[in-house]
Amino acid sequence: xxxxxxxxxxxxxxxxxxxxxxxxxxxxxxxxxxxxxxxxxxxxxxxxxxxxxxxxxxxxxxxxxxxxxxxxxxxxxxxxxxxxxxxxxxxxxxxxxxxxxxxxxxxxxxxxxxxxxxxxxxxxxxxxxxxxxxxxxxxxxxxxxxxxxxxxxxxxxxxxxxxxxxxxxxxxxxxxxxxxxxxxxxxxxxxxxxxxxxxxxxxxxxxxxxxxxxxxxxxxxxxxxxxxxxxxxxxxxxxxxxxxxxxxxxxxxxxxxxxxxxxxxxxxxxxxxxxxxxxxxxxxxxxxxxxxxxxxxxxxxxxxxxxxxxxxxxxxxxxxxxxxxxxxxxxxxxxxxxxxxxxxxxxxxxxxxxxxxxxxxxxxxxxxxxxxxxxxxxxxxxxxxxxxxxxxxxxxxxxxxxxxxxxxxxxxxxxxxxxxxxxxxxxxxxxxxxxxxxxxxxxxxxxxxxxxxxxxxxxxxxxxxxxxxxxxxxxxxxxxxxxxxxxxxxxxxxxxxxxxxxxxxxxxxxxxxxxxxxxxxxxxxxxxxxxxxxxxxxxxxxxxxxxxxxxxxxxxxxxxxxxxxxxxxxxxxxxxxxxxxxxxxxxxxxxxxxxxxxxxxxxxxxxxxxxxxxxxxxxxxxxxxxxxxxxxxxxxxxxxxxxxxxxxxxxxxxxxxxxxxxxxxxxxxxxxxxxxxxxxxxxxxxxxxxxxxxxxxxxxxxxxxxxxxxxxxxxxxxxxxxxxxxxxxxxxxxxxxxxxxxxxxxxxxxxxx
Numbered sequence: 001x002x003x004x005x006x007x008x009x010x011x012x013x014x015x016x017x018x019x020x021x022x023x024x025x026x027x028x029x030x031x032x033x034x035x036x037x038x039x040x041x042x043x044x045x046x047x048x049x050x051x052x053x054x055x056x057x058x059x060x061x062x063x064x065x066x067x068x069x070x071x072x073x074x075x076x077x078x079x080x081x082x083x084x085x086x087x088x089x090x091x092x093x094x095x096x097x098x099x100x101x102x103x104x105x106x107x108x109x110x111x112x113x114x115x116x117x118x119x120x121x122x123x124x125x126x127x128x129x130x131x132x133x134x135x136x137x138x139x140x141x142x143x144x145x146x147x148x149x150x151x152x153x154x155x156x157x158x159x160x161x162x163x164x165x166x167x168x169x170x171x172x173x174x175x176x177x178x179x180x181x182x183x184x185x186x187x188x189x190x191x192x193x194x195x196x197x198x199x200x201x202x203x204x205x206x207x208x209x210x211x212x213x214x215x216x217x218x219x220x221x222x223x224x225x226x227x228x229x230x231x232x233x234x235x236x237x238x239x240x241x242x243x244x245x246x247x248x249x250x251x252x253x254x255x256x257x258x259x260x261x262x263x264x265x266x267x268x269x270x271x272x273x274x275x276x277x278x279x280x281x282x283x284x285x286x287x288x289x290x291x292x293x294x295x296x297x298x299x300x301x302x303x304x305x306x307x308x309x310x311x312x313x314x315x316x317x318x319x320x321x322x323x324x325x326x327x328x329x330x331x332x333x334x335x336x337x338x339x340x341x342x343x344x345x346x347x348x349x350x351x352x353x354x355x356x357x358x359x360x361x362x363x364x365x366x367x368x369x370x371x372x373x374x375x376x377x378x379x380x381x382x383x384x385x386x387x388x389x390x391x392x393x394x395x396x397x398x399x400x401x402x403x404x405x406x407x408x409x410x411x412x413x414x415x416x417x418x419x420x421x422x423x424x425x426x427x428x429x430x431x432x433x434x435x436x437x438x439x440x441x442x443x444x445x446x447x448x449x450x451x452x453x454x455x456x457x458x459x460x461x462x463x464x465x466x467x468x469x470x471x472x473x474x475x476x477x478x479x480x481x482x483x484x485x486x487x488x489x490x491x492x493x494x495x496x497x498x499x500x501x502x503x504x505x506x507x508x509x510x511x512x513x514x515x516x517x518x519x520x521x522x523x524x525x526x527x528x529x530x531x532x533x534x535x536x537x538x539x540x541x542x543x544x545x546x547x548x549x550x551x552x553x554x555x556x557x558x559x560x561x562x563x564x565x566x567x568x569x570x571x572x573x574x575x576x577x578x579x580x581x582x583x584x585x586x587x588x589x590x591x592x593x594x595x596x597x598x599x600x601x602x603x604x605x606x607x608x609x610x611x612x613x614x615x616x617x618x619x620x621x622x623x624x625x626x627x628x629x630x631x632x633x634x635x636x637x638x639x640x641x642x643x644x645x646x647x648x649x650x651x652x653x654x655x656x657x658x659x660x661x662x663x664x665x666x667x668x669x670x671x672x673x674x675x676x677x678x679x680x681x682x683x684x685x686x687x688x689x690x691x692x693x694x695x696x697x698x699x700x701x702x703x704x705x706x707x708x709x710x711x712x713x714x715x716x717x718x719x720x721x722x723x724x725x726x727x728x729x730x731x732x733x734x735x736x737x738x739x740x741x742x743x744x745x746x747x748x749x750x751x752x753x
């Protein structure tokens with residue numbers, strides 16, 4: 001702050017005094033006080049920034065140190081494959097150093113459906129604005145039959161209604177947003193639609209069971225998707241558990257819609273309320289009755305949406321629901337509602353979009369499968385290999401699933417069965433010939449392919465590892481610490497039947513796991529280099545000279561200097577902000593001790609960093625700089641492969657007070673913990689860079705704030721004193737002016753007399 005003149009040189013009175021200069025001299029003591037406060041505040045701000053910089057540097061180093069607490073980084077493995085065209089692999093630290101034998105018979109794959117031809121006739125102009133204009137030209141929208149498509153991928157299922165006024169891309173978007181793990185795409189250039197599962201394995205599936213007739217016609221005739229193509233081979237098995245496609249009617253008695261139920265007690269426990277409510281369920285109750293009873297219990301709210309067929313339950317007070325102590329019949333009911341036996345916290349809904357009545361293989365087909373409710377009889381032409389086909393006529397109104405399978409078993413050389421445990425149907429040739437369904441009705445093949453899921457589903461990866469046949473749903477998987485990535489089938493390997501490989505053929509690929517000593521050495525070198533860098537930075541900060549004779553420049557002082565002079569001055573003024581700082585000095589000592597102290601929990605010769613080649617240099621002026629003897633480290637790793645895990649990754653014993661015993665703690669843990677202690681101290685001292693804008697609690701934030709208040713007070717004092725001085729000089733000038741006037745009058749009076 002500087003003196004502001006009000007009148008220049010006062011001369012009206014004849015005094016000729018330079019009032020501005022006089023006031024400036026009188027205010028000099030106050031100016032010195034103001035400048036001193038400004039300089040103290042500036043130094044505090046510089047010091048706070050310096051502490052923040054240190055915090056950032058050691059925090060970054062600590063993040064790196066964390067990796068050296070992990071066995072995966074301390075005991076790296078390298079894996080080689082004798083045939084990388086078949087498989088590659090990586091291994092974590094837990095993998096044994098052995099050679100594995102691998103034969104791949106089949107790669108995992110998902111399901112892909114593609115239009116068998118262009119959706120439009122070649123050479124014709126088609127309006128693709130809407131589905132109605134693209135596929136039903138000339139038909140009024142209201143005359144287009146309602147198209148309901150049920151699409152499922154394993155247990156995930158959604159029911160979609162095709163909107164004729166929307167475009168084919170809108171329909172594609174419906175599928176993509178349905179949460180089915182299926183990606184749909186329409187290629188306008190090829191004029192074809194593509195459906196692909198995002199998952200692979202035998203559980204991957206695209207099924208349209210439950211779609212109405214108009215929906216299936218849209219898929220097959222308009223989109224030309226091969227949705228009713230049966231899987232090939234001598235043995236066909238459902239890709240997943242089949243189920244009824246008739247939704248539960250929540251107004252009908254439980255006994256008429258669910259299997260094996262008896263009157264029972266549902267014991268519904270809620271962890272939040274701490275109570276268990278007994279709910280009596282009778283087989284004459286409806287699902288609506290059960291929902292009401294659950295609601296009345298106060299432990300949960302249940303609901304059923306008759307539009308989607310979805311059942312759900314929501315614990316009150318966000319508790320955890322359990323029916324673990326309920327009667328078995330009550331558990332069976334919830335199992336048939338697709339609910340888990342033990343509920344999780346929060347809202348729980350069915351695993352499918354609809355709850356279907358349990359499949360009864362002794363009930364007529366039309367009562368079990370919605371798509372057959374209005375269907376007429378259909379014919380399946382089934383042949384075993386080159387045999388003449390046998391016509392099997394199925395009447396949904398009279399045939400049951402069991403009677404249908406019995407008719408199929410009557411075909412020479414063909415077996416058909418339903419496994420209630422797995423929920424799968426299997427059709428199998430007795431002599432290993434391929435089954436042929438050529439000439440079957442479209443409705444029949446659609447029923448087999450979609451409802452009974454006898455279509456081509458995804459494929460598991462099938463392989464033999466160390467002599468044991470195994471399968472995985474993906475081509476990348478981890479077994480015993482080794483992550484395998486299968487890329488091709490082994491030479492001469494073959495599949496005997498779906499999911500079953502021939503264990504006696506196939507050229508093996510050797511997957512060899514060994515310690516990666518060079519990677520471990522490189523990792524230690526990186527740690528040593530980072531350690532030396534941070535130590536050098538900290539040492540420089542505490543050793544940097546503090547020039548107390550070079551305080552921060554005020555704005556007035558800067559105006560009197562050249563730019564180069566200002567830079568040179570401020571370089572010295574900012575020097576040594578953390579000179580001999582006790583917090584940093586303590587950290588430096590602790591970090592040196594982390595490497596120089598024995599790890600007491602490690603037996604043998606390799607219980608200190610120096611034993612594996614990490615030592616400090618002989619020159620003390622280097623401030624504890626580390627040197628790595630890579631040859632000595634390699635020898636230690638060859639002798640004791642786990643040496644780095646023991647020396648750096650040891651977690652240390654726990655003291656009675658809950659703290660970690662640093663003597664038995666690994667070097668990385670020591671560094672990690674002592675840096676955290678310093679970071680907490682620095683945060684208390686000066687806060688952090690990321691929170692600098694909002695920091696009001698650190699010691700330096702409070703100090704800077706205090707200086708700011710003092711400066712504000714001093715400014716008010718300065719202005720008041722300066723104003724008072726000018727008023728005094730103004731009064732003096734007025735008095736002198738009056739005196740001068742009187743003197744002139746007296747002189748005039750004397751002359752006249």
